[in-house]
Amino acid sequence: EPEVTQTPSHQVTQMGQEVILRCVPISNHLYFYWYRQILGQKVEFLVSFYNNEISEKSEIFDDQFSVERPDGSNFTLKIRSTKLEDSAMYFCASSEGQGAPEQYFGPGTRLTVT
Amino acid sequence: QKEVEQDPGPLSVPEGAIVSLNCTYSNSAFQYFMWYRQYSRKGPELLMYTYSSGNKEDGRFTAQVDKSSKYISLFIRDSQPSDSATYLCATPFSGGYNKLIFGAGTRLAVHP
Numbered sequence: 001e002p003e004v005t006q007t008p009s010h011q012v013t014q015m016g017q018e019v020i021l022r023c024v025p026i027s028n029h030l031y032f033y034w035y036r037q038i039l040g041q042k043v044e045f046l047v048s049f050y051n052n053e054i055s056e057k058s059e060i061f062d063d064q065f066s067v068e069r070p071d072g073s074n075f076t077l078k079i080r081s082t083k084l085e086d087s088a089m090y091f092c093a094s095s096e097g098q099g100a101p102e103q104y105f106g107p108g109t110r111l112t113v114t
Numbered sequence: 115q116k117e118v119e120q121d122p123g124p125l126s127v128p129e130g131a132i133v134s135l136n137c138t139y140s141n142s143a144f145q146y147f148m149w150y151r152q153y154s155r156k157g158p159e160l161l162m163y164t165y166s167s168g169n170k171e172d173g174r175f176t177a178q179v180d181k182s183s184k185y186i187s188l189f190i191r192d193s194q195p196s197d198s199a200t201y202l203c204a205t206p207f208s209g210g211y212n213k214l215i216f217g218a219g220t221r222l223a224v225h226p
Contacts, residue, residue, distance in 0.1 A: 004157075033213070043158065043202065045213035056213060091157050093214075101146045101206055103214060105157040 002026045004106035006092050012112045013082055021077045021109045023092030032075045033093040033103060034067065036060070043091070049075065050097070082113045117141060120203055120217030129226050133190040137203035137217045140184065147179050149188045150202040152219065158202055161188070193224045 005024045013019050025032050034046040047057045049067055066078045075094075079086055089110050093103040120137045127133055135149075146165055150158035164170045167181045176189040186203055200219040206212045 006157075035214075042218050043204075043214075043216040045215070048213060058213070089155070102148065102160055102163050104160060105150075107157045108155075110155070 004092055004094055004104055006090075006106035006109050008109060009107065010110045010112070012114065015084060015113055016081050019079050019082055019111065021079075021090050021092075021111070023075045023077075023106055024073050025075055025092065025094030026096075026104060027073070028096065029094035029104075030097040031055075031095045031103075032067075032069070033095075034077045035091045035093060035105075036088040037091065037108075038088045046077070046090075079111075082111075084113050087111055087113045117207075117215045118203060118205060118217040120220055122218045122220060124221040124223060126223045126225065127193055129193060129195060129224055131193050131224070133193050133197070133222060133224075135188040135190075135201045135203075135220050135222070137186045138184055139186070139205060142181070142184065144205045146206050147177070147186045148204045148214070149175075149177055150204060150216075152200045152202055154200075158204075161201075193222075195224050195226055198223050 007022045011019055032049040035043050037043045045058050047061045047067055048055045064080045068076050089108040091108045092106045095103045118139050148163040149161045151161050152158045162172050162177050164177045164179050167179050170177045174191045178187040200221045202219045203217040204214040207215055
């Protein structure tokens with residue numbers, strides 16, 4: 001069964017460093033998303049991406065964040081200068097669109113900023 | 115007022131019990147309602163979704179939406195220890211392809 005994959009599973013970085021989180025969405029899906037979940041808190045929307053551009057972003061998704069689909073399969077989230085409060089699980093999701101609203105999530109990347 | 119509210123639990127039940135998990139939402143424009151299961155430190159796994167009001171059944175799981183009271187439910191029949199997880203309700207903010215708004219999640223423990 002097709003699934004969303006994410007790498008790495010765990011990333012440790014120092015404050016101020018740049019990180020890139022990688023995702024491979026399900027191959028025939030058209031919509032891509034990033035969410036995050038701080039430990040013990042709700043899953044929060046960060047950004048959605050469709051047709052090679054951002055379709056919506058949350059207040060969390062400030063200038064330190066960017067997304068890219070560098071080729072036909074990968075979808076990346078870059079955090080330019082990490083802060084302690086960026087420590088969280090980051091989930092990539094994708095959906096088929098075309099009348100199918102269900103979003104499928106990857107296993108997540110645990111980001112620890114020290 | 116929070117858009118999607120969910121009692122975080124924890125809920126502890128014996129194996130074989132019927133479990134009822136619930137959420138309320140505030141915006142009457144919400145149309146799709148999803149249930150995800152999340153094991154500790156894993157990604158949310160889609161269980162099922164419903165459109166508008168009514169019931170949907172999939173094996174031991176039944177999702178129910180009551181739009182008049184803005185109340186959504188997930189019932190698990192014959193619960194198993196493997197059902198122990200956090201259950202998240204979610205709805206797309208508007209339309210089908212938008213950001214999902216999640217509830218806080220209810221932690222369920224099914225003990226043998």
